[in-house]
Each structure stands twice: as structure tokens, then as C-alpha cells.
Amino acid sequence: MATGLVRLSRQAVLTALKADTGVTALVPAASIHGQSPLSEPTWPFIKLGSITFAPLDAACVAGGVGRIVVHAFAKPVKNGRQVTQTAEDHAGLIQSAIEAALHKARLPLAGGTMTLKCINTDLLVDGAEPEAFHAVTDFRARVIAA
Numbered sequence: 001m002a003t004g005l006v007r008l009s010r011q012a013v014l015t016a017l018k019a020d021t022g023v024t025a026l027v028p029a030a031s032i033h034g035q036s037p038l039s040e041p042t043w044p045f046i047k048l049g050s051i052t053f054a055p056l057d058a059a060c061v062a063g064g065v066g067r068i069v070v071h072a073f074a075k076p077v078k079n080g081r082q083v084t085q086t087a088e089d090h091a092g093l094i095q096s097a098i099e100a101a102l103h104k105a106r107l108p109l110a111g112g113t114m115t116l117k118c119i120n121t122d123l124l125v126d127g128a129e130p131e132a133f134h135a136v137t138d139f140r141a142r143v144i145a146a
Contacts, residue, residue, distance in 0.1 A: 005053040005064045005143055009114055010034055012107040013068060017046060020101035026094045027072070043132075044074040044094060053141070063112055063143040067119075070098050072135040073126060087133040092123055095135035102139055112145040 018029040023046070031045040038047065049069030056063045072094040077085035085093075103118040116139040126134035 005066065005109075006051045008109045009053070009066070009068060009107075009141060009143070010048060010051055012109055012114055013048065013070070013102065013116075016105060016107055017070075017098065017101060020097070022097040023094075023101050026090075026097055041073070044072065044090065046094070046098065047071045047073070049136070053143070056143070062145040064141075065143075066141045068116065068139045068141050070102070070137045070139070072098060072137075073129070073132060074135075075129070075132045087131055088123065091133035091135040095121055095123060095137055098135075098137050102137075109143060112143050114141055114143045116141055 014032060014034060017023050017032050023032070027044050027046050031042050033045065033047045035048050038045070049071050051066065051068050053064040053066035056065050072091055074087050074090035074094055076083045076087045077090055099118050099121065102116045105116045107114045107116070118137060119140045120138040122136040124134055126132040
């Protein structure tokens with residue numbers, strides 16, 4: 001069961017985020033991406049970061065344990081020239097929606113189930129883009145074979 005957990009978990013997390021109405025109310029499903037580099041992203045957007053897994057093979061248990069990182073990027077929300085929500089608040093709301101969608105989530109994988117637990121969040125200025133903020137949410141993942 002520990003084979004292909006990175007690929008399977010990426011697909012499961014993307015599917016869960018794109019299906020969550022709390023997330024998609026803030027970021028359209030078309031702006032939720034895997035790790036592939038984005039040349040011209042549509043703001044705001046969500047992008048998966050690193051995904052790591054180690055095999056979990058014990059008596060009567062097969063699967064894996066790992067970490068999944070989800071990044072969110074946001075700029076200020078404006079009505080004309082008037083800022084109605086700062087980039088920091090916008091990114092924070094997206095991060096909260098990601099956490100609500102995935103913390104303690106049980107996602108089906110081929111041949112098993114993945115459980116996620118939020119272990120860390122960061123909210124920081126995005127150095128690559130002026131007036132933008134970057135939210136980082138780390139999840140511990142545990143996959144148990146069916």
C-alpha cells in the first residue's frame with residue numbers, strides 16, 4: 001500500500017479542496033493547483049507544496065505516514081481603488097478555509113484511507129509579489145490500507 005502515496009494523496013487533496021464550498025467561495029476551483037510551476041497564476045490561488053511519505057509497515061498495519069503542505073496566495077480585495085480587505089486578511093481567510101476543509105479529514109485513496117491533521121500554519125508577506133500575502137498550512141498525513 002505504501003506505493004504511490006505521493007501521487008494518490010496529491011489527487012485526493014486537490015479533489016477535496018476543489019469540492020469544498022468554503023474554499024471555492026474564496027478561490028475558484030480552476031485556481032487550485034498541484035505543484036506544477038505557474039507562469040501567470042490568477043489571483044488568489046492555492047498551490048500544493050511538498051508531499052513526503054514514509055512506509056508504515058507494522059503487524060496488521062500497512063500504509064504510510066507523511067506531510068502535505070498547502071500554499072495560498074492572495075492580494076488585497078478592492079472595490080475600484082478602495083481596499084475592502086487587506087492581502088493579509090484575504091490570505092488568512094483562505095488559510096482558514098483550507099484548514100477547515102482538511103483538518104481531521106478522512107479522504108479515500110485507492111486501497112485505503114488518508115487522515116489529515118493540521119500541524120502548523122504560517123502567514124507571511126509574499127516576497128515575490130508586492131502587496132501579496134502567502135499562507136502556508138502543513139498537514140500530517142496517515143494512510144492505512146483497507
